[in-house]
Amino acid sequence: xxxxxxxxxxxxxxxxxxxxxxxxxxxxMFDYFLWYKKYxxxxxxxxxxxxSIKDKNEDGRFTVFLNKSAKHLSLHIVPSQPGDSAxxxxxxxxxxxxxxxxxxxxxxxxxxxxx
Amino acid sequence: DTAVxxxxxxxxxxxxxxxxxxxxxxxGHDTMYWYKQDSKKFLKIMFSYNNKELIxxxxxxxxxxxxxxxxxxxxxxINSLELGDSAxxxxxxxxxxxSYEQYFGPGTRLTVx
Numbered sequence: 550x551x552x553x554x555x556x557x558x559x560x561x562x563x564x565x566x567x568x569x570x571x572x573x574x575x576x577x578m579f580d581y582f583l584w585y586k587k588y589x590x591x592x593x594x595x596x597x598x599x600x601s602i603k604d605k606n607e608d609g610r611f612t613v614f615l616n617k618s619a620k621h622l623s624l625h626i627v628p629s630q631p632g633d634s635a636x637x638x639x640x641x642x643x644x645x646x647x648x649x650x651x652x653x654x655x656x657x658x659x660x661x662x663x664x
Numbered sequence: 665d666t667a668v669x670x671x672x673x674x675x676x677x678x679x680x681x682x683x684x685x686x687x688x689x690x691x692g693h694d695t696m697y698w699y700k701q702d703s704k705k706f707l708k709i710m711f712s713y714n715n716k717e718l719i720x721x722x723x724x725x726x727x728x729x730x731x732x733x734x735x736x737x738x739x740x741x742i743n744s745l746e747l748g749d750s751a752x753x754x755x756x757x758x759x760x761x762x763s764y765e766q767y768f769g770p771g772t773r774l775t776v777x
Contacts, residue, residue, distance in 0.1 A: 551706070650720065
């Protein structure tokens with residue numbers, strides 16, 4: 550029973566264009582939603598977060614949107630750069646119940662930005 | 665100066681052996697975690713320690729035993745290794761109260777033959 554899902558295993562984008570990575574969740578008890586970025590042979594790196602009480606958070610080229618009614622979040626990267634090529638993990642922090650204090654990750658989306 | 669380090673980076677061993685993976689963080693964090701990334705690429709929490717106290721203990725076989733000698737270290741010992749234990753294991757750390765912003769080590773790829 551996977552509570553956080555990234556249904557697109559991969560995404561290919563041209564440099565300078567927008568990258569949109571999507572994530573769906575099923576648990577209403579999540580408190581924060583995050584995106585992590587992972588390069589090969591390295592651990593995931595925290596990228597950006599959004600509280601469950603907000604619908605948008607922006608940090609430079611990265612913007613995360615949260616649609617609570619649809620239980621959906623997305624990460625927009627604009628403009629995309631070749632150095633953004635990595636695996637992007639969506640994650641959610643539990644606020645209660647058995648998920649309290651735990652990060653639940655999606656399975657990741659491989660983003661490739663072509664020059 | 666690595667923030668979260670793990671040793672070894674690769675570990676190949678036979679079924680039935682006992683092995684340990686070490687983790688150290690120099691960020692001054694008081695919470696540390698172990699995650700397992702399986703063949704389907706999902707990262708799943710196994711354990712979490714806060715100030716050397718176990719606070720998260722997911723449903724993992726009791727062959728897996730974490731040990732935290734101090735706040736900067738969280739080691740993972742695995743007894744009687746099985747083929748299904750093959751995975752990448754990540755250690756992470758965070759400050760208390762900001763547990764969503766976790767700093768990960770580079771991972772240890774464990775292969776059980």
